[in-house]
Amino acid sequence: MLYVGNFSYNDDKDQANNYCLMPCVVEADSADEALEKFASKFASVRAESDLLEGASEIYLDSLVELEGIPQDPVITQWQKIVPAIDGLCSVTSALPDTSVDELFASAYGWGEDDGDEIELEDMEDLDGLAEDDLEEEGMEKPFLTF
16 A cells, blocks of 8 residues: 655744645555654654754644555645744645545544544554544644654
């Protein structure tokens, strides 16, 4: 399977308090393996270059699973960044294109109950995360902390 992870982080080196978006693609047998590969890559990039120098916490915005290489284009994430009182606000949707073949591609959801997404109970072993870990005062926990 191919996994597309869409990640973001606040750039601590940026005085304007902007943030960075970082899509990443990997082939793996499971979502767990894909997340382990992403984490390993980010740790390696941070150790070997200054690309992630301003990243102290990296967030997983979405994880999309593809059964193979798409023959037709697939939008894996849509994101709109708008001004907010305290800076910028991000509105994001994984697989926003309604014509996506649900048997070919799926987006993982955490804590959402619409019947089509994987329930959190099925993913509790995912990188050791549990429902209480995902929310703290309405905030998502980071995927990776340096």
